[in-house]
Structure formats: C-alpha cells, structure tokens
Amino acid sequence: xxxxxxxxxxxxxxxxxxxxxxxxxxxxxxxxxxxxxxxxxxxxxxxxxxxxxxxxxxxxxxxxxxxxxxxxxxxxxxxxxxxxxxxxxxxxxxxxxxxxxxxxxxxxxxxxxxxxxxxxxxxxxxxxxxxxxxxxxxxxxxxxxxxxxxxxxxxxxxxxxxxxxxxxxxxxxxxxxxxxxxxxxxxxxxxxxxxxxxxxxxxxxxxxxxxxxxxxxxxxxxxxxxxxxxxxxxxxxxxxxxxxxxxxxxxxxxxxxxxxxxxxxxxxxxxxxxxxxxxxxxxxxxxxxxxxxxxxxxxxxxxxxxxxxxxxxxxxxxxxxxxxxxxxxxxxxxxxxxxxxxxxxxxxxxxxxxxxxxxxxxxxxxxxxxxxxxxxxxxxxxxxxxxxxxxxxxxxxxxxxxxxxxxxxxxxxxxxxxxxxxxxxxxxxxxxxxxxxxxxxxxxxxxxxxxxxxxxxxxxxxxxxxxxxxxxxxxxxxxxxxxxxxxxxxxxxxxxxxxxxxxxxxxxxxxxxxxxxxxxxxxxxxxxxxxxxxxxxxxxxxxxxxxxxxxxxxxxxxxxxxxxxxxxxxx
Amino acid sequence: xxxxxxxxxxxxxxxxxxxxxxxxxxxxxxxxxxxxxxxxxxxxxxxxxxxxxxxxxxxxxxxxxxxxxxxxxxxxxxxxxxxxxxxxxxxxxxxxxxxxxxxxxxxxxxxxxxxxxxxxxxxxxxxxxxxxxxxxxxxxxxxxxxxxxxxxxxxxxxxxxxxxxxxxxxxxxxxxxxxxxxxxxxxxxxxxxxxxxxxxxxxxxxxxxxxxxxxxxxxxxxxxxxxxxxxxxxxxxxxxxxxxxxxxxxxxxx
Numbered sequence: 001x002x003x004x005x006x007x008x009x010x011x012x013x014x015x016x017x018x019x020x021x022x023x024x025x026x027x028x029x030x031x032x033x034x035x036x037x038x039x040x041x042x043x044x045x046x047x048x049x050x051x052x053x054x055x056x057x058x059x060x061x062x063x064x065x066x067x068x069x070x071x072x073x074x075x076x077x078x079x080x081x082x083x084x085x086x087x088x089x090x091x092x093x094x095x096x097x098x099x100x101x102x103x104x105x106x107x108x109x110x111x112x113x114x115x116x117x118x119x120x121x122x123x124x125x126x127x128x129x130x131x132x133x134x135x136x137x138x139x140x141x142x143x144x145x146x147x148x149x150x151x152x153x154x155x156x157x158x159x160x161x162x163x164x165x166x167x168x169x170x171x172x173x174x175x176x177x178x179x180x181x182x183x184x185x186x187x188x189x190x191x192x193x194x195x196x197x198x199x200x201x202x203x204x205x206x207x208x209x210x211x212x213x214x215x216x217x218x219x220x221x222x223x224x225x226x227x228x229x230x231x232x233x234x235x236x237x238x239x240x241x242x243x244x245x246x247x248x249x250x251x252x253x254x255x256x257x258x259x260x261x262x263x264x265x266x267x268x269x270x271x272x273x274x275x276x277x278x279x280x281x282x283x284x285x286x287x288x289x290x291x292x293x294x295x296x297x298x299x300x301x302x303x304x305x306x307x308x309x310x311x312x313x314x315x316x317x318x319x320x321x322x323x324x325x326x327x328x329x330x331x332x333x334x335x336x337x338x339x340x341x342x343x344x345x346x347x348x349x350x351x352x353x354x355x356x357x358x359x360x361x362x363x364x365x366x367x368x369x370x371x372x373x374x375x376x377x378x379x380x381x382x383x384x385x386x387x388x389x390x391x392x393x394x395x396x397x398x399x400x401x402x403x404x405x406x407x408x409x410x411x412x413x414x415x416x417x418x419x420x421x422x423x424x425x426x427x428x429x430x431x432x433x434x435x436x437x438x439x440x441x442x443x444x445x446x447x448x449x450x451x452x453x454x455x456x457x458x459x460x461x462x463x464x465x466x467x468x469x470x471x472x473x474x475x476x477x478x479x480x481x482x483x484x485x486x487x488x489x490x491x492x493x494x495x496x497x498x499x500x501x502x503x504x505x506x507x508x509x510x511x512x513x514x515x516x517x518x519x520x521x522x523x524x525x526x527x528x529x530x531x532x533x534x535x536x537x538x539x540x541x542x543x544x545x546x547x548x549x550x551x552x553x554x555x556x557x558x559x560x561x562x563x564x565x566x567x568x569x570x571x
Numbered sequence: 572x573x574x575x576x577x578x579x580x581x582x583x584x585x586x587x588x589x590x591x592x593x594x595x596x597x598x599x600x601x602x603x604x605x606x607x608x609x610x611x612x613x614x615x616x617x618x619x620x621x622x623x624x625x626x627x628x629x630x631x632x633x634x635x636x637x638x639x640x641x642x643x644x645x646x647x648x649x650x651x652x653x654x655x656x657x658x659x660x661x662x663x664x665x666x667x668x669x670x671x672x673x674x675x676x677x678x679x680x681x682x683x684x685x686x687x688x689x690x691x692x693x694x695x696x697x698x699x700x701x702x703x704x705x706x707x708x709x710x711x712x713x714x715x716x717x718x719x720x721x722x723x724x725x726x727x728x729x730x731x732x733x734x735x736x737x738x739x740x741x742x743x744x745x746x747x748x749x750x751x752x753x754x755x756x757x758x759x760x761x762x763x764x765x766x767x768x769x770x771x772x773x774x775x776x777x778x779x780x781x782x783x784x785x786x787x788x789x790x791x792x793x794x795x796x797x798x799x800x801x802x803x804x805x806x807x808x809x810x811x812x813x814x815x816x817x818x819x820x821x822x823x824x825x
Contacts, residue, residue: 021657
C-alpha cells in the first residue's frame with residue numbers, strides 16, 4: 001500500500017510539473033509563443049489596474065483625514081469590495097483561458113494512458129497545476145494592491161498601527177475571493193463537460209470569456225459608485241446585501257482587520273463556507289470520472305458536422321468574388337475563423353470590449369435622461385460603430401495568429417500575389433464585420449426611424465467600415481491565419497493610446513457626422529467625398545508599397561545585434 | 572503469453588473491429604496488416620489497454636489486462652500511429668517524464684536517455700523543443716520512450732513513419748534482437764516489405780475482420796503467391812488498383 005502511494009505521489013509530482021506548462025500552453029493564443037513570457041505579461045497586465053487604483057486612494061485617504069469613523073468605514077468598505085470583485089473577475093478570466101486543458105484529450109491518452117499511471121493521479125496532477133497557477137495568479141494580481149492600499153489605509157489616524165492586520169485581511173479576502181470564483185467556475189465547467197460533452201464546455205468557455213471581459217471593463221466605469229452604495233447598505237444592516245458574494249469576502253477583510261459589525265461577522269462565515277464548499281465540490285468532479293473521461297477522449301469519433309458553416313462559407317465565396325485565388329483565401333479564412341476556438345476567443349474578447357463600452361454609453365445616456373430611440377441620435381449610431389471598430393480590429397488581430405503553423409505550405413508553394421491576399425482580407429472583413437453589423441443596425445432601426453434615415457445611416461456606416469478596413473490593412477503582407485510565427489505583442493503594448501483615439505474618432509465623432517448627413521445633403525456629400533478620397537489615397541499608397549514588398553510568412557528579424565551584422569564586419 | 576480473445580470494438584454502435592483473436596508467445600513478432608480503416612489501430616489500442624473491448628477480452632498471462640492494468644502497462648512499450656507527444660518539451664524532458672512515470676531511477680534514466688539520443692543522432696538537439704523536430708526525429712523519441720523501461724511487450728503502430736532508410740534498417744535489427752530476447756512484438760504497418768522480413772506471423776485485417784492469420788511462408792503457399800504483397804492484394808484489396816491509378820492520373824484533365 002505504502003509503495004503504491006509513494007509511486008502515485010512521485011507520478012503526481014512529475015505530471016504536475018508538466019501540467020503547469022500544458023495549462024499555460026493552452027492559455028496561449030499561439031502555440032509557439034513562450035509560456036513563461038506569456039504568464040509574466042498576463043499577470044502584469046491584469047495586476048496593473050488594481051495597483052494603480054490602490055495608488056489613487058492616496059488622495060481618498062488624504063481627503064478623509066478628519067472624517068468621522070462611519071464615513072471612513074463606508075468609503076473603505078466600498079474600496080474593499082472593489083478589490084475583491086476585481087480579483088474575482090481576473091480569476092474568472094484565468095479559468096476561462098486554462099480550463100480547456102484540465103480534461104485529458106486524445107494526445108494525453110496516447111502519451112500517458114499507456115503508462116502505468118492511474119487516471120485519477122493524472123487528473124489530480126492537472127487539477128493541482130490549475131490550483132497552483134490560480135494561486136500564483138491571484139497573488140500576483142492582489143498582493144501589490146494589498147501592499148499599497150494597506151499602507152495608505154494604515155496611514156489614516158483612525159487605523160494607525162494596524163497596517164499588518166489590514167494587509168493580511170486584504171490578502172486573505174482577495175485571495176480567497178479569487179480562489180472561490182476560480183474553483184466554482186472549474187466546477188461548473190467540469191459538470192458541463194461531464195454532462196453535456198466537451199463541445200458544450202468549449203462554448204461555455206467562450207461565453208465566460210466574453211462576460212468576464214465585459215465585467216472587467218464595467219468595473220472601472222461603474223463599480224466604485226455602485227459598491228459605495230452597497231457598502232452603506234451593509235453598514236446600515238441591510239441583510240439583502242449578503243446575497244452578493246464579494247460582500248462575504250470584503251467582510252472577511254473587515255473581520256481580520258477588527259470590526260464589531262454583526263452582519264459582517266455573519267458574512268465572514270459565509271466566505272469561509274463558500275471557499276470550502278467550492279474546493280470540496282471541484283475535487284470529486286475532476287477525480288471521480290477521470291477514467292471514464294480518459295476513455296471518452298480516445299473513443300469519441302468526430303461527430304462534428306460542419307454543414308452549416310460550409311454552406312455559409314461557400315455562399316459567401318460565390319457571391320463575393322469571381323477570382324479563384326481571392327475566393328480560395330476567403331473561404332480558407334472564413335472556415336479557419338469559425339472553426340478555431342483560439343480565434344473565436346480572441347474575437348470574444350474584442351466583442352466583450354465593444355459590449356462593455358456600449359453598455360457604459362447607454363447607462364450614461366440613461367442617467368442624463370436623454371435616452372430616446374425614436375429619432376436619429378448620435379449615441380444610437382455610435383453603438384454599431386463601436387461594434388464595427390472592435391470587429392475589424394479583432395479580425396485584424398486574429399489574422400496574425402496562425403491556425404496550424406506547419407500547414408501553410410500550400411500558400412508558400414502557390415505564392416499568391418500580395419494584392420490577392422489583401423483583397424481577400426478586405427472581403428473577409430467586409431463579410432464578417434461590416435455586413436453583419438450593417439444588417440443588425442438596419443433591423444434594429446427600421447421599426448423606429450424613417451426608412452430614408454435608416455438607409456443613409458447604414459450606408460454611411462458601411463462606408464466608414466470600408467475606410468477603416470482599408471486603413472487597418474495598409475501594410476498587410478500576409479495570408480490571414482497562415483503566418484509561420486506567433487504574433488508579437490509589441491504593437492499592442494506601444495500603440496494602445498492610438499487605438500483608443502481611433503475608437504473615439506471612428507465611433508463617436510463619425511456618428512455625429514452621420515446624424516448631420518441624414519438631414520443635410522451638404523454634410524452627406526462631404527462625408528462621402530472624404531471617405532472616397534481616403535479610400536483612393538490609401539489604395540494608391542498601398543499599391544505603390546506592395547510593388548516593393550513580398551508575401552511574408554516568417555517573422556522579420558529585428559534584433560538590433562543582428563542588424564549590426566558584427567560577424568559580417570569581422571569577416 | 573498475450574491473448575486477444577474474440578475482441579470486438581464498436582463506436583456508437585458501429586463496429587471498428589469484429590471478433591479479433593491473436594495469441595502471441597514470447598519471442599514472437601506478429602505483423603498486423605490491413606488497408607486504411609480496417610481496424611489495425613483500434614486492435615493495437617485494445618492490446619495496449621487504451622481501449623476496452625465492447626465484447627471479448629485481452630489477456631496477459633491468463634488474466635484480463637483490465638483487471639491488472641497498471642501492472643500490465645508497466646511491461647508494455649507503445650509507439651503510437653501518429654507522433655503524438657508534448658511538443659513544447661525537449662526530447663530529454665519528454666523521456667525523463669516517461670521514464671520517471673515508469674519509476675526508473677534518475678541515474679539509470681539519464682544514462683539510457685543519453686545513449687538513446689546518441690544512437691539515434693539526436694544528441695545535438697538536447698535543448699530543442701520537439702515542436703521543431705521533423706517527423707522522423709519525433710518518431711525516434713517515441714521509439715526511445717517505448718523501449719526505455721525494457722518492456723516485455725512492444726507494440727509498434729507504423730513505427731517507420733517518417734524514418735529515413737538507415738533508421739528503418741536499424742529499427743528492423745532492434746525488433747529482431749528484442750524478439751530473440753523473448754519479447755513479444757506486435758508490428759502494425761503498411762510497409763509489406765518490412766513486415767515480410769521482420770514478422771514470423773502475419774494477421775491481415777479487412778473490413779474490421781481478420782481475414783488471414785499465419786506465417787508469411789504459409790500464407791504465400793495458401794494464396795499461391797510469390798510475395799506478401801500479392802497475398803495482401805488478393806485478400807484485402809477490392810479495387811482494381813491499376814484502373815483507379817489511371818483514373819486518378821486523368822482527373823486533372825477534366
């Protein structure tokens with residue numbers, strides 16, 4: 001018995017080490033990117049907003065120096081709730097990115113299934129690796145903010161000398177809150193996969209990613225205000241606040257830091273029970289059916305039928321272009337996109353950002369009391385423009401991510417011309433971004449606005465979409481989804497302010513102009529004239545540029561040491 | 572002794588293999604032949620314990636392998652049909668993982684890994700993830716992983732896939748040598764020439780059933796054929812290959 005346990009433990013450790021890499025590999029958008037670099041960037045990206053938010057609280061506490069205890073407690077409770085909610089959302093995002101690799105697939109079965117390893121040992125190693133990643137991630141997201149916030153919090157006269165308690169309370173509350181969400185989502189995913197199959201789990205993952213992105217945006221738009229109100233309700237003894245899980249963990253923070261509020265003490269108990277329950281549920285969900293899931297992974301024969309997708313793709317190909325090469329690339333791109341989970345997840349993130357900004361816009365309009373759908377209004381036209389912007393940008397980003405790096409040899413051999421690739425890319429964006437947004441906008445506005453206004457608005461929106469597509473594909477020298485390398489994140493890192501400005505101009509400034517164009521023929525002429533000039537100029541510039549460029553598959557080496565060509569100089 | 576007794580495997584009610592029976596004694600090399608979709612890989616997966624037969628059994632030393640799966644898998648080595656492995660690992664890391672899971676102590680494992688990589692000409696790629704390996708290089712790693720624990724049963728599913736001529740010849744010698752040492756070897760392949768030279772007995776699968784099970788010499792006699800290829804053609808090929816070949820060549824003229 002002891003020898004068996006010893007062997008299982010040894011195997012568990014070996015497999016856990018490998019499983020961490022496997023989970024990071026799954027979370028990556030491109031298979032040849034470096035998992036360690038990805039993990040560091042991801043943690044830095046997600047941890048930065050909370051750290052900045054914590055730093056901003058310096059002013060809050062400075063303003064509260066002479067405030068009475070009740071006021072300070074209310075403000076602080078709102079802030080604690082914010083940190084807990086943010087940590088929970090970050091963990092939800094991580095769960096959505098990694099949970100696909102928790103269940104064994106055919107490769108795992110062929111590699112590990114033939115070895116003398118118990119299926120439960122293997123499942124436990126994957127779960128253990130997920131927990132490790134979850135804890136490290138939660139710590140990276142929450143610890144810097146905990147340190148900064150506790151320092152400012154403890155510097156207030158009412159909390160002098162309590163910095164260690166405040167810090168420990170913050171860490172415990174945010175970490176346990178994050179782990180509660182992480183475990184709960186893994187449990188839900190596990191149940192979905194066991195009961196409805198892997199495909200349902202995949203869809204659930206995409207939906208969760210979308211919701212998480214939306215909520216992470218909304219956190220910064222609205223949560224500080226909403227949570228302040230919630231805090232005051234808790235302090236006034238409103239028990240309905242206890243239905244909100246972040247309250248349980250914020251209460252834990254308060255309890256550790258020292259509080260005499262009975263309601264929060266009750267909520268603290270709920271936090272501990274919730275974490276224990278989530279942990280005790282997730283373990284059997286993954287370990288009990290491990291052997292059955294392993295067999296299913298190997299035995300499942302592809303029952304996927306792609307008839308609907310194929311029909312859409314072929315129809316699009318027939319109606320959009322007669323040139324065989326363009327049609328071929330178009331069909332390949334559309335089919336790749338709709339059948340690749342990685343690419344759909346990228347688009348889900350962009351779509352989530354669009355949804356978040358639209359929700360924020362609608363709520364602002366509602367608060368101002370100017371919400372009305374019956375007359376042409378800038379804010380109404382701005383909504384589809386936001387979706388259009390993110391759809392085009394999302395497609396542009398996903399084009400750079402290869403589906404199967406080693407499978408791009410047909411393109412390498414055929415070497416389609418650059419203009420063919422660009423035209424096909426334009427068509428893909430038109431088919432998957434401009435056209436659907438236009439159809440939906442038309443459908444939404446027709447019952448409410450005069451038909452002429454709807455037609456003009458939709459036409460102008462499509463024209464703006466074409467200009468955007470022409471601009472974002474300027475300098476595009478690749479076949480969509482057929483790159484021979486992973487995309488670099490450098491562009492996003494350095495260009496995000498330009499993207500924000502472009503969104504503002506494209507969605508919110510152009511919508512003003514569109515409204516003017518529905519009533520003024522002069523504005524309409526200017527709009528169309530400038531759009532036409534822009535399209536022509538971009539096309540001419542691109543045509544001139546393409547003459548000196550070649551189709552690219554491999555990464556362009558940009559290492560400064562290589563550019564210096566020292567070895568050449570020595571020779 | 573390894574026995575596959577009347578094993579049938581169905582997927583969603585559709586039989587992939589029907590009533591396959593194989594008996595393999597130590598020192599025997601058994602070839603598995605058959606056209607695409609005939610059930611070779613399903614049979615192989617049942618033999619290694621990855622799949623459970625829908626009906627029938629696989630026995631090792633008189634007991635069902637699923638009653639002693641961990642013990643059975645400890646004595647089996649398997650090269651899968653496709654070079655499925657964790658491509659983000661280096662060859663050394665992968666072999667350390669497999670060897671570690673099989674309980675080989677670190678010092679012995681390291682010695683064996685170094686020797687395998689040296690003999691297979693992979694010593695210069697110690698720090699290269701297998702994602703950038705060629706198919707043949709990955710196949711060499713899989714063969715090393717299958718042999719690293721000195722198994723009693725070795726199941727090779729298309730082991731020559733991607734291997735160069737020298738490596739194929741080396742593998743042939745490896746199979747013969749291991750058979751002489753009393754190992755049971757199941758050799759599934761499409762390369763009839765190699766099967767003819769390496770295997771003492773051949774099973775031909777066609778449309779999910781065993782249509783022949785005998786020595787190569789006896790099969791040739793029974794079919795009055797000069798080679799295993801002719802035996803295979805008479806038993807497992809329904810098409811007029813010459814005609815189909817000519818038709819295929821003409822398709823591009825349509």
